[in-house]
Amino acid sequence: MAEKWYPVIDYMTCAECGTCVSFCPHGVYDLKNAPTPVVVNPVNCIDHCHGCERQCPTGAISYVGDDSGKSGGSCCCC
Numbered sequence: 001m002a003e004k005w006y007p008v009i010d011y012m013t014c015a016e017c018g019t020c021v022s023f024c025p026h027g028v029y030d031l032k033n034a035p036t037p038v039v040v041n042p043v044n045c046i047d048h049c050h051g052c053e054r055q056c057p058t059g060a061i062s063y064v065g066d067d068s069g070k071s072g073g074s075c076c077c078c
Helices: 019-023 051-055
Strands: 006-009 061-064
Touching (some): 051 061
Antiparallel strands (some): 006 061
């Protein structure tokens, strides 16, 4: 689990499709607000996992702590 890595949603770009909420197996998002993605458990996010970002059809997800300059790397099965 990560303390300095978690998703940030660009709500101006987000289509509120719920893909990220339904995809994340780590409980990072609040299921009660679905399909709107609301990060409620940022420490549950897996360090350097880009799973929900890769699923996002509009590219509205970035990560606090991402200093790689590119996505795609992952240390989990997401």
